[in-house]
Amino acid sequence: MSHQSDLIAEDIDAYLSEHERKEMLRFITCGSVDDGKSTLIGRLLHDSQMIYEDQLAAIRKDSKRSGTQGGELDLALLVDGLQAEREQGITIDVAYRYFSTPRRKFIIADCPGHEQYTRNMVTGASTCDAAVILIDAAHGVLTQTRRHTFLVSLLGVRHVVVAINKMDLVDFDEARFEQIKADYLSFSSRLDIDDLHFVPISALKGDNVVDPSAQMPWYQGATLMYLLETLHVAGDRKHTDFRFPVQWVNRPDSRFRGYSGSIVSGVVRPGDPIMVLPSRRTSRVERIVTFDGDLDDASTPQAITLTLEDEIDISRGDVIVHQDALPAVRDRFDAMVVWMHDEPLVPGREYRIKHAAQQVRGLISAIRHRIDVNTLELQAAPSLGLNEIGRCELRLARPVALDRYDHNRGMGAFIVIDPLTNLTVGAGMVSDTGDSGPRDAWDTEPGAEHLVPQGAVPRAALAERLRQRAVTVLFTGLTASGKTTIAQAVERALFDAGHLATTIDGQQLRVGISRDLGFTATERSENLRRGIEVARAVNRAGVIALCAFVAPAELPRRRARETVGEDQFLEVFVDAPLDVCRARDQRGLYAAADRGEILDFPGVTAPFEAPSDADLVLDSARDDLATCVQRVMTLLRDREVLGGL
């Protein structure tokens, strides 16, 4: 860094031209209290010379006085002082800090790790390209680490540097570093992070922060600062489709009519054929106007003014796009919503939604599920409270052009404004524009181009070899009625009798294939549909599919039958009285439903439509398991499923 001050003193013009060409990187720092976040930020500011000498002198004095670091410089004091300063009454606090190196200007979104974490972190991460997640080497991966990582990935921050701090406290031990790294990877691999780095550091002593550590020769990788300087964020704009929300119509006089805004994604050039959404009117770009002259091309995040070849009616909030790459235009879509206010979200209440360059009236029509930020578990929920996150369905007063947030941040982000208080009460990220949504998937016909001939081996040949007809058996019934237990026991019995079957469990699907689904009627229906598709694949291999699903509604069950085919489908109704199910329920789901924590719970707050035409009804309260299994086996024999053709 001293090179810098020499350059300033000796050749200011050279210094200036070097610094005019800097890039910018915005990153967020996340850590639990005492992981060393303030120390690290202080270290970055200090080592990049953003601290005045006299501030340092004051801190030296304080470090001696407080004695926390045995008289060594306590860099945390640089940023901690300020936190105390402003605690008065402000709840949403992200502090922004600035430093620069010859390569980059950095903006740090510094979020306090405590209580208001979700709201703060989401706010801070929303503008960031990268995140530094701190882990205390002595403590390893904590619940907070998982939470921070989840939030960072939810907000679409693509670059994550995991700084394993306080290596000095674990004797700079390589094995410890590797172990924490492995722990971290074991959960982070499920999340959407493109670019992940691990650096062992000591923020306090400076190891691997700016300068490589002499204490950790085993670490060959880059220092934290080097990573921050070189993270390749330019390539992040995965989404190259042109999106230009019109912020302001510039019409100084009758001769000029331009559309001003910031390019959200893509590149635009004069002559490009464009479409205006939602009106779908078309034209071509005439000029790209700026104060500094017209441009030959412009890209994100430039703030420009477009003129078009044709006079068409465009107003603020409209989005100009290329004709060959259209976004969705929807008044109804799914989004992840983070609630940021003490007063909980009220489904059905009217809010204002600010998206791109417009505000639209809208409401949150359903909460599909809530996500526990610590365990990533999906739960049904009637509402979202402060700092809670859920997948919701939104309905707007009119359609807007939007993209999925994970494809295009600027076109997928919105805030929720309370129309009475004018406060920003929530933040949202479009997760599903409805194109591939669960809603009507049963009815959606696949395009003919997707149909390929199936099964090299004819069904009959498989049946002959395996001495069984590959059918699908749907076990339907209330939660805790015994569906899964019976299905699995049948699977075993079939195996023992020389047959082959597999159980497809509705709950199990939610771990993988249906991870995105909640528990509303439509989502249950969709979960069944996916299960039935899996069953068909299993059947094609000649194997019997035993599907255990609550499947509370008649219509989806009938769809399931139609999908599989009448003569390959059997429905077994596992019928037990509600109180028996309640008594058996070990997971406490009924109790939670009674308390209103789980919405749409069949048998409690949602109907269970008992099948009227089941192939078999089992009374699992009266009959023991062996009897139930026996009756299913009998059914299979009766229907000539077993024993060849």
Added chain:
Amino acid sequence: MAIDRLTHLQQLEAESIHVFREAVAELEHPVLLYSVGKDSSVLLHLARKAFHPGPVPFPLLHIDSGWNFRDMISFRDALAERLQLDLRVYINPEAAERGIDPFTTDSRTFMDVTATRALRQALDLHGFDGAFGGGRRDEEKSRAKERFYSMRDRHHRWDPKNQRPELWNLYNGNHDRGESVRVFPLSNWTELDVWQYIHLEGIDIVPLYFSMPRPVVRRHGQLIVVDDDRMVLEPGEVPEQRSVRFRTLGDYPLSGAVESEATTLPAIIQEMLLARSSEREGRVIDHDSDGSMERKKREGYF
């Protein structure tokens, strides 16, 4: 598709322009608080860029204490003339009524009357519901958590309960009648960014920022430039010519000059950067808190 990545200054510029356009689209009657200083010059430059080729679609408001440097006033008027700006100047009549001046009145009262109250009166007078200011987060430690949009109640007081989380670039300026929004498009700029941008864009700034021989007296350890004959010299004070310049501008009797040979922008930037790593205690800090005091006055943070 060789689109170069934007430099940090281009990105900051784009962000500020975005904020300007957003605020103008959503607020009914905004105004730009123009203090004639370098941050105001950058702010105005960005506003011109945001609405080009149209005119700046809001007026400029200068809260004049009556004691600004003459150079500031002539710079201001020439600029307004040249760029055809709608400039409104407001002086709190109370100051004259109460015989308030910077020599005899204590500085708190002086500031309160000529800056804080003056600003409120002017905002009420014109019914502005939004005011652009040149505040930056790096300016002062306590501003690190400031937002781009700062909400004010109907008495122009900062309203802690009404401050909103700011996500992405989706600003929320919705407000009830009588409430207003202070908008800070330069939030993410540092002092170095501002100077570099002025240099790069060739933005006009008041000559007082550059060093030249000026008549000064030393008073309370500060170098005060004798800007006009309202300055009452104390016994023994004899103005002498020294090469001085100003880091921040305001009322001449309250502004300390620094001795300097910097007559060009690169030289000014050089002095600023070297001061950062200088051993001379207090210098930068003093300068900074001076600066913030001044900006408070100019931009009405109170």
